Amino acid sequence: MKKKLLISYAVLSLTFGSASALASEKADWGYSGHQGPENWAKLSGDNLSCDGKNQSPINLTGFIEADLTPLIFDYQQGGEQVINNGHTVQVNYQQGSSITIDGKHFNLLQFHFHAPSENHINGHSYPLEAHLVHADKNGNLAVVAVMFKEGKSNALLAKAWQSMPKHAGEQHKLTSKVNVDKLLPKNRDYYRFNGSLTTPPCSEGVRWLVMKDAVSASKTQIENFESALHEANNRPIQPLNARSVMQ
Ligand SMILES: [Zn+2]
Known part of the structure; x- marks a missing residue:
């Protein structure tokens, strides 16, 4: 068959x-069985990086005090469609929103979610994590991660997930555009480390910027996301190896 x-x-x-x-x-x-994370590198010649030494996610701990420059966010309204691609629920963003880091502009391409969180902070896992994926003009990637704790309903999620695509391949147009700026915590302090995509092909050289403060989402919102994915979509924690986490 x-x-x-x-x-x-x-x-x-x-x-x-x-x-x-x-x-x-x-x-x-x-995320499970033969196609699960421990076999990703073997599934395709394109995925060899999944066995690399600078993989994400990690447990963020043992911080090195660094004078991190403030992250400059320039986000506009821009999310138009919400897509269930079978691995996550993602909002694609139109051009015109960016962050500035290391003196370079990185344009926001999309944001998506993982439940439970992929990264841990001081050994602590969160029920939900958002990844805001950016690329510079040379294709270098920067991901801003935002942790969620269970609490008050999240206004941006309410808008983005108003019509949750419940099946892989399903795509809905948002009734009004969203501004992902509303997803960020008030305090813009962040941790920084060098990592990879957390899904195949696990490409390395990704700038990871994890917001220190979590934001909240209601239990119903978290469950709504989990039921659209049918399984946990978090890659297990990867070894830190020679890297350090700056704050
Ligand atoms: Zn992700």
Whole structure:
């Protein structure tokens, strides 16, 4: 049965001339079983970085005192669509929002979520973590992470998840654009470390900027996200190796 499905998919892909779609289907990944995180590097030649030495997420601890320059946020209204891609629920952002770090502009591409949190802070896991993914003009990535604790309902989540796409491949247009600035804590202090994408292909060289203060989301909002994903979507903590976390 499985084989038959695979063959018909191959035919479909070839019919539409999409060999790359076939390759990505074969290399599909997940959070449990054979396709789980411990096997990501083996699933495809594209994922070799998943066995790298500078992987995310990590337990942020043993902080090095550094004079971190303030993170400059320049976020506009820009989230228009919410997508369930089977691995997370993501809001794609239109151009025009950015952060500045190391004197470089990084444009906001999208934000998405993990439950429970991927990164830990001083050994503490949170029920939900947002990743705001940015790229500079050379394709270097910077991710701002925001932790959520259970508490008051979150106004931005209420808007972004008003019509939660409940199934993989489902996509909804937001009734009004969102401004991800509303997701940030008031205190903009952050931790910084060098890491990777937390999903295949686990590319390294990613600037990680984890906000020190958590924001809140209601129990219902967290459960609403969990039920759209059907399983926990957090990669386990990775070894720190030769890295340190600055604050
Ligand atoms: Zn993420």
